[in-house]
Amino acid sequence: MYAKDAIGERCAIGTTDEITVEGIGKRFGSTIALDDVHLTVPRGTVFGLLGPNGAGKTTLVRILTTLLRPDHGRAVVAGYDVVHDAAQLRSVIGLAGQYAAVDETLTGRENLKLVARLYHLPRREWGPRAEAVLERFSLTDAADRPVRTYSGGMRRRLDLGASLVGRPRVLILDEPTTGLDPRTRMELWVYVEDLVRDGVTVLLTTQYLEEAERLAARMAVLDQGKVIAEGTANELKDRLGGAVLEVAVADPKDLERARELLVGVGSGAPSIDPARNTVSVAAHQDAQVVLDAAARLLQGEVPLQDIALRRPSLDDVFLALTGNRTAVEPAAAQGPKRWGRRSS
Amino acid sequence: MTEDIAPVRNGWDLGIRDILGMAWRNLVHIVRTPQLLVFSSIQPIMFVLLFRYVFGGAIKTPGGDYVDYLLPGIFVQTALFGGASTAVGLSEDLKQGIVDRFRALPMARSAVLAGRTIADLCRNVIVVLLMVAVGLLVGFRFHGSFVADIGAMGLVLLFGYTFSWVFAAVALAVRDPETAQLAGFLPIFPLVFASSAFVPVQTMPTWLRDFANVQPVSVTIDAVRALVTGAPVGHWLWQSFVWIAAILVVFVSIAISRYRTV
Ligand SMILES: Nc1ncnc2c1ncn2[C@@H]1O[C@H](COP(=O)(O)OP(=O)(O)OP(=O)(O)O)[C@@H](O)[C@H]1O
């Protein structure tokens, strides 16, 4: 009931920032997890936080949800300072962490009712809130089974559901769709879009570029604790000079040789994508680049399958920004593209 | 700033409701894993049988049956070891990340720890009652007044509850369930065995006897023993209370301050 009034009021006020991060820094021993991070998220929008493994995404999420104190800097969420007003802030945010945080012994319904209870909702609300979430995430059939018997995806859905029981004003999701099948992932996207329509502000971290592009009005790229780019998907793509030259070689053995030959063509360093058998390099939208490249490869006697200029993908942007290519793994063929620094 | 969606209410009643919510959750765990309760009762039963029938004949106790000497020690030992379940449960929660969920909720910060220790207290009530039944079966009898006997069992449970906080602090320090249990028992073992739990301290070498006479487990066992045998309880009772208060103050603050930073 409060939620509706507040939303009405919020819409009337228009666009103000719901999340403001000013110069946040955090280190663990000698690791600098966050280094002078600045961000703003307008009310009622989705903000995507992207970055390779270890970039500091979870650290920022933990700071914004009061689980961790920043070493310096200031962050204000929904009007509350994350350090000084932590107690008040907790009643208006919902968090779904990177790893499902649900009770294995309780049933799904009991988990949700417990969360409702700890949000200090009146007792008569516990049941209906739990029921609504169970329905929303197609868990009604499994509602009265211990979570121990749930599949990974069901657990994940329950965890997301738990973050919504309190009808938060700001929802913070750390890799919310990791481990979900494509259908459930799509459903979640629709759900997030519904929430945003109702005025909720969402900050999500993701490794799925498709997800960021689909959901997030604005995004920031974190790398080694620093924000290295921020803007809309199109703004980020424009940073690459507008186009990417992509060369597909006939024989994977030629990839390295093709990369060497292409150094100096275009405006960046060429890079190899072994999964797709291609070498690509940022370039201006100019046919001369294609001719140049073709001439060099012809001279180097590298047989080609394809050569083309195309609009950059977000993946190209990340590659250019962080020097890392989308993770190449078999799963990538089924799900949306994953991007990250391989640890192995 | 718009109006808050949920009015922020901070108060004792909410704090207590959070503690009850968490205690309920942990009690459900205890009820749904009865096998744990069964197995944690087997060990003290073995101790009763071992000392009553194997070593008992060789141990001389001043005035009265050995079984009446032994069982108060067993009660306290059982309650103490029961505190270890606090370490295990808490570090499981930390490992599974559910503590992060709780810490991001607008609940009282102390509720996770208080709810846990209170649930473990309830669990200890069951185990200690079971040990009383076992004691009665092997010949133990209450000789104190009704109030003294009830008071003695209350002291046993309070002492176990106190050590739940020690185990909680240990769990928050080491975080891993197995390590937490092992580390928690490190100080417990010497306290239980270098005490008056199983044998009178008179037979110990002087330096050990001096330790055994003043340490918390001994004075508590002596107080409980005096209460249930109807003997004058003397200085043991207040010494035990001093220990309990001191341990609670130290370990509750350690546990809570560590909980804030996990
Ligand atoms: N509690 C901690 N103690 C020590 N180092 C930590 C701790 N938490 C994070 N770090 C370090 O801080 C850096 C950032 O970690 P963080 O978990 O924020 O990365 P991330 O972007 O969420 O990565 P991922 O995509 O793998 O989840 C890493 O180098 C990590 O090792």
Ligand SMILES: [Mg+2]
């Ligand atoms: Mg992370």
